Amino acid sequence: MINYWDAARGCYNDCTEPVSGHTHSQHPLAVGLYFDLLEGPRKQQALDALINNHDLIKANSIFSIM
């Protein structure tokens, strides 16, 4: 049985805490592409940013299959 509750941190282990300050996010680009909101070069730029920026993909990976 995995102990999900982390008493020291006062939260569940499967939750992450939001970071502070400004962040750049892939979410707006993903929303823009999924709903076809972007036009012209912005569409390709958004796609490039999503598939080429591996450090961001890694940073946004919150859950993993154990």
Place this chain on the structure above:
Amino acid sequence: MFMNTLWDISAETVKLCSSDTFIDCPWREQAFWLNDHSVVNLFYLLLTGDDVFAAHNLKMGADGALPDGWIPAVYPSARKQLFPSMPALWTIALADFYRYAGRLDFVLEMLPAMEKALALYDQWEKEDHLIPDQPEVWNFIDWGIVSRLREKTAVLNMLAAAAYKQAAGLENAAGDKQKAEKYLGKGKLIVAAVNDKLLGRRPRLL
């Protein structure tokens, strides 16, 4: 093999999270979070094609709306939890329902709730056509995304633009071309404003 396992895990998750309403998880809160609903609604419709339970969940959201039209993030609940993204997310869920279930009768029943919820964005919108984060509420989008700064965030605005586009499709289906045009125009203004005002320092990111 990996994809089959992933499919089984995903389908089992949807099954376990389908109770009286959709719930966020079967072992802890067991709460109907309507922001999560916008995602599981789509998975459920794809997996089952069942429009009855999907419609029930959408109706629960509309029933829980506050007098000003704000659909709560969790309902029913003793705690009032409001996310600025909810008008957008619920609208997107309604459009997904129509896309996969095809029930215009239900959409017509829900349109007043959608229009009232989206009207909140009219109240909040600033001169630059961007919708700012709202004070006194949790400006939650997803874990890892932060909008504590009471400013304007690209993701909320892109969700609003997406919702306007989906709403236009629903109004078209309902035969109201004027409202459809209005929503399409609003969505385009927001996308243009996001591209103009919210481009980050890192290339291509918002």
